Structures are given as structure tokens and as C-alpha cells.
Amino acid sequence: MNMPSVILKSTVLATCIFWIIIISENFQSGMIPFIFLSIIPISICCTITILFTVMPFFWFKSDGLRNETVFKKYFPFYTIVSFCLCLYGVFELTFAISFFVSAFFTTMQSWVWIVKDN
Template sequence: MNIPSNIGKSILLASCIFWIIYLIQEGDLDFAPIVVLSLIPISICVSLTIVITICPVFWALRKEKEDNKSLAKRCFPYYSIVAFSLCIYGVIASNFDAFFVSFLIAAYLTTAQSWVWFAKEKSS
């Protein structure tokens, strides 16, 4: 698994999704200067999420001689259901705060895409 490449692509994807959604919802360009600074917490969140929640699935649940694609087909639906449920709960609990909703949407879409990137890789 090429974890650094996946994390790098995920950081860029999460940043783009987060700021596009937030700027569309709020329309406030006062936050524009901190977009670059936001890469630091986004990088930390994305890296930890991938290493703590996605990589262990590929490391621990892989059956002998199973490729990444079949493992993703077997495990991703359950991961997606749990992640989506937690995101919906977070949206409701935050009272639909634009900043937090943007964060959760970016997190969900980024983890889903990260699964796709891992599934497309050749097994080692």
C-alpha cells in the first residue's frame, strides 16, 4: 500500500472539498488568507484517519492471497455505513453549523475516495 501517496491526494481532496463547501455556504471571503494555514490541521486529521481507520482494515482483515479490490468490496460497505452514520449524527449535533458540516462532508468523501485509491493499488 502506498500510504504517503494516498495521504497526499487525500489532503488535497479534503482541503478543496472543505473550502469549496464552506465558501459556497457562507460566501465569506475573509477566511481566504487562512486557507493555506488550514492545510496543517487538515493534514493531521486526514493522516490520522487513514492510518487509524482504513489501513488497519487492509492490514488485519486481508485473507490469504486476497487483493485490495476484493477486500474493499467486502469491508467498505460496513465502513461507509458507520462513517456516514457518525457524520449525520455530527451534523445534527452541531445544529447544522456550516464550518462543521463542511468538515464532516469533506471527511466522509475523502475517506470514501481513499478506499477507492487503496482498492486500485496492486497488493504487495
């Protein structure tokens, strides 16, 4: 499994979603350095999320179980739980909407990348 590639792609996707939402509200040229700086914390978040919430499904799968089967079996429930948590986060911390939206879409896409890379 090409983990660095998945984490890299996830970081780029998360950064794009995160900043598009923020820029859509209010864009100032002073933000540009922060866009590049934010890549560091975003990549840490992506790595932790993927390693601790997505990868265990593939690492601890039963012997002989294909990655496609793991996806079909666990992805729907992971999605529903992730959606509920992100929705709760959006309602509780309205200012962090860009964080929760990017978290949701990035984790979903990272599942697809993990299966595809395999």
C-alpha cells in the first residue's frame, strides 16, 4: 500500500477544500502565506486520521479478505459515523465549518485512493 502517496494526495485535497471555503467568505492577500503554512498542520491531521481511523480496517482484516470486500463492508458505516460527527461539529463550532467539510470529503476520498492504490 502506497501510504505516502495517499497522505500526500489527501493533504492537497484537504488544503484545497479548507481554503476554498475560507476564501469564499473573505479573501485577503495576507492569507497567502498562511495557505502554504497550513499545509503542515493539515498534513499532520490527514496522517493521523488516515492511520488511526481508516488503515486499521485494512491492517486487521481477516485473512483472505480482499480490500474491495473491506471497502464494501465497512465504508458505508464509516461514512455514516463520520458524517454524523462532522455534522455535530458544524452545529457546535460553526466557525470550523471548513475544517469539518474538508475532513469529511478527504476521508471519503482517501478510502477510494487506498483501495485504488492497492
